[in-house]
Amino acid sequence: MLRVGLTGGIGSGKSTVAGRLAEHGAVLIDGDKLAREVVEPGTPGLAAITAAFGQEILAEDGSLNRPKLAAVVFNSDEQRERLNGIVHPLVGQRSAEMLADAAEDAVVVHDVPLLVEKGYAPMYNLVVVVHADVEERVRRLTETRGMSEADARARIAAQATEEQRRAVADVWLDNSGTPDQVLAMADALWADRLVPFEANVRLRRFARYGNPRLYDYNPEWPAQAARLIARLQMLTGGVRIDHIGSTSVPGLPAKDIIDLQITVSSMQQADSFAEPLSEAGFPVSAGNRGDRGEEETKTFHHSADPGRPANIHLRVEGTRDWRHALMFRDWLRAEEAERASYLDLKQDIAKRFASADNLAEAAPAKDSWFDEALPRAEKWATATGWQP
Structure with a gap:
């Protein structure tokens, strides 16, 4: 089994990459999806959030009103950590269950929005970061998700910086261009690295190193x-x-x-x-x-x-x-x-x-x-x- 951590800032397009890898056969553990599931009506997660932030963060049908909750937490580090302290353990428990159910030869892609912020990178065989320029991310968030520009910039600012993401990235996929470009990168990543890497781990063999060619010093x-x-x-x-x-x-x-x-x-x-x-x-x-x-x-x-x-x-x-x-x-x-x-x-x-x-x-x-x-x-x- 190969465990791949996938992350990227809001609006970077990591879901596009995650979906493509899933099409190739990866087992996808979607942190955002699980975060929604663990706070559905009737769950202990929603009950804990309501107790922490009040009944006003609920919609009329009893479900979580995400815009109202976002307005409370995204401009306050203390409130955001309070929310994360409720949701993250529940997501972690469900992620562990899905990982245990994966096949021995699976490539498990764990889509984790806060992988960098929480220091999870060393837990994975490989970390893939999907990146897009800030202005492109703001455009996507305002045009496709209906956010205000101020809200989009506030959410971006609340996440890890580009420098912090680069520090943990084994693979850096630049998604500032068109969707077909990043999809081609995901295809190559799957065929050239993830599939042979998984086989090597499972079969206990190391990658072939080739001849003693010298390369100029790489500051990376x-x-x-x-x-x-x-x-x-x-x-x-x-x-x-x-x-x-x-x-x-x-x-x-x-x-x-x-x-x-x-x-x-x-x-x-x-x-x-x-x-x-x-x-x-x-x-x-x-x-x-x-x-x-x-x-x-x-x-x-x-x-x-x-x-x-x-x-x-x-x-x-x-x-x-x-x-x-x-x-x-x-x-x-x-x-x-x-x-x-x-x-x-x-x-x-x-x-x-x-x-x-x-x-x-x-x-x-x-x-x-x-x-x-x-x-x-x-x-x-x-x-x-x-x-x-």
Whole structure:
């Protein structure tokens, strides 16, 4: 099963994307729809809202008068949180029931309006954000929903900012254009990423990484690493996790693969994480234990996401390679000449192994450089007082 969090600001068109993914076969858990269902007449939810906000928020037929309730809550953070405190637990309960009923091979798309605001992003294998420019959203809300411009802008302002949404977005779908454009994006997302991602998670296999091609430094790499770290920390109970490797060194060209190091206290702790990581889309790599001849000091996982390759190194705190991964990262960040030397090596490897089908073939080519560089890195660590 693959769990996808879908969100976007009011008027962005996320319902259009949700509907398209459902047409392809996704199991859709619509947060807005459930929020309406749990406050229908006769439900405990409506009774709780009436007790909190008074009989005046009811229509003549006893149903919830949404415009009246909106007028009460959307200009008051306190009242909005009061309403959310009633509705969200009920929606969460119903969502959990629907998730439990989904098939083993399902792609479950959870349409959550407040995914960003509530910090839910790490709970999903992937987060998709549907975006549209503010002025386009205001136009849609006034023309298709009959809102006043002031009301539309107030509701937009009460939600997460674009910057906050970008911070959690694994996929950013810009729906500022015509509907057919975003539908085409949704089609491609389904075929190229969601379907193979689900299969990889279910079959415990990682995404194919390809050859050791180098890419110019991507300033998005740290943010991508941060999103993965947030997911991994939820799974591991908040242990130390560091972004390491070439993508963690600003300005350094690298393979488009995020390397993360999870610090464990023992191999037993690493073993305890193996199944939760695999279930969450980070399958263990068979025969990966041991670091270049040492006693067992790490396990190795990969990402199952075809759109975001990643290597997950679980290393015991205080071991040689745990320390070296952190030291080499910080040394390369600090020393321009050493970055240039390392880049020369990487570019040579990329040329020599350009036709390789497996990145593992190229990995040993770096060993001699690191062996020669280690005394220089240690000297730098001593001179600067560096600590891991």
